[in-house]
Structure formats: C-alpha cells, structure tokens
Amino acid sequence: xxxxxxxxxxxxxxxxxxxxxxxxxxxxxxxxxxxxxxxxxxxxxxxxxxxxxxxxxxxxxxxxxxxxxxxxxxxxxxxxxxxxxxxxxxxxxxxxxxxxxxxxxxxxxxxxxxxxxxxxxxxxxxxxxxxxxxxxxxxxxxxxxxxxxxxxxxx
Numbered sequence: 001x002x003x004x005x006x007x008x009x010x011x012x013x014x015x016x017x018x019x020x021x022x023x024x025x026x027x028x029x030x031x032x033x034x035x036x037x038x039x040x041x042x043x044x045x046x047x048x049x050x051x052x053x054x055x056x057x058x059x060x061x062x063x064x065x066x067x068x069x070x071x072x073x074x075x076x077x078x079x080x081x082x083x084x085x086x087x088x089x090x091x092x093x094x095x096x097x098x099x100x101x102x103x104x105x106x107x108x109x110x111x112x113x114x115x116x117x118x119x120x121x122x123x124x125x126x127x128x129x130x131x132x133x134x135x136x137x138x139x140x141x142x143x144x145x146x147x148x149x150x151x152x153x154x155x
Contacts, residue, residue: 027138
C-alpha cells in the first residue's frame with residue numbers, strides 16, 4: 001500500500017490475534033460496572049501496541065439467552081468503575097452452538113467498494129494501553145455461559 005499525499009501510513013496488522021473466553025463465572029450486575037464484579041479479560045493491550053478487532057462474537061452453550069457486555073479499561077488486573085467504560089453488548093442465541101456477531105461494532109474510516117452492500121466496514125479499535133473486558137449481566141455463576149471470542153490483529 002502506498003502512503004497518502006501527506007505521508008500518512010495505512011494501519012497494517014503485523015501479528016494476528018484470536019482469543020476466546022467462557023463467561024460461566026464472568027459476571028457484573030447490569031451495564032454499569034459495580035464494585036464487585038468478576039469480568040474476564042478478553043484482550044490485554046495494556047503493554048502492547050493497539051489492536052484492531054474485526055469480529056467479536058458469542059457462541060451459545062445452552063438454550064438461555066445471556067446478555068454479554070464489553071468494556072475497555074486501562075487496567076488489566078481488575079475491572080474498576082473509575083478506569084473503565086462500557087462499549088457494547090451482545091445477546092447469545094437460544095440454540096446451543098449458534099453464533100451471534102457484534103453487528104453494532106463501530107464503523108471504520110477505510111473505504112469500501114460499491115458492490116450493493118453496506119457502504120462501510122465495522123471493526124473495534126483497541127488503543128495502545130487499554131484492555132477489552134467481558135462480563136455477563138448477572139449476579140450468579142452458571143454452567144452454560146456463552147463463549148466470547150474476538151479476532152483481529154496487533155499493529
């Protein structure tokens with residue numbers, strides 16, 4: 001790829017990533033972060049360069065629909081209310097094995113070809129120094145919590 005006239009380089013991925021976690025014990029009561037949560041770290045970019053996540057998804061492990069919330073934080077050891085922010089939510093399918101993708105991911109600035117589909121791409125940008133956390137909206141541990149995964153790359 002060539003640079004632009006103002007000598008800006010495109011975002012190039014140099015290491016791919018793909019992480020998956022089970023949300024059986026990852027819980028938080030509601031969308032807002034409460035003091036006692038057990039959110040799980042999905043992507044730790046606190047000591048890495050930034051990442052671009054092209055897909056974030058949940059795979060159902062049972063017949064219950066579970067709401068899964070996503071947060072970014074500057075901490076990688078615990079999800080604290082004063083260091084984190086809610087960035088989105090997904091609800092798992094009610095059929096075991098079905099996958100739901102985060103269709104409400106932010107839009108990218110990259111141009112797309114005009115082929116009759118949506119005129120934009122979606123991806124989640126995780127800035128350098130931040131982590132992506134996952135928690136089910138619940139107070140209880142369960143045995144059929146959905147798997148949450150993401151794929152993309154470090155740049």
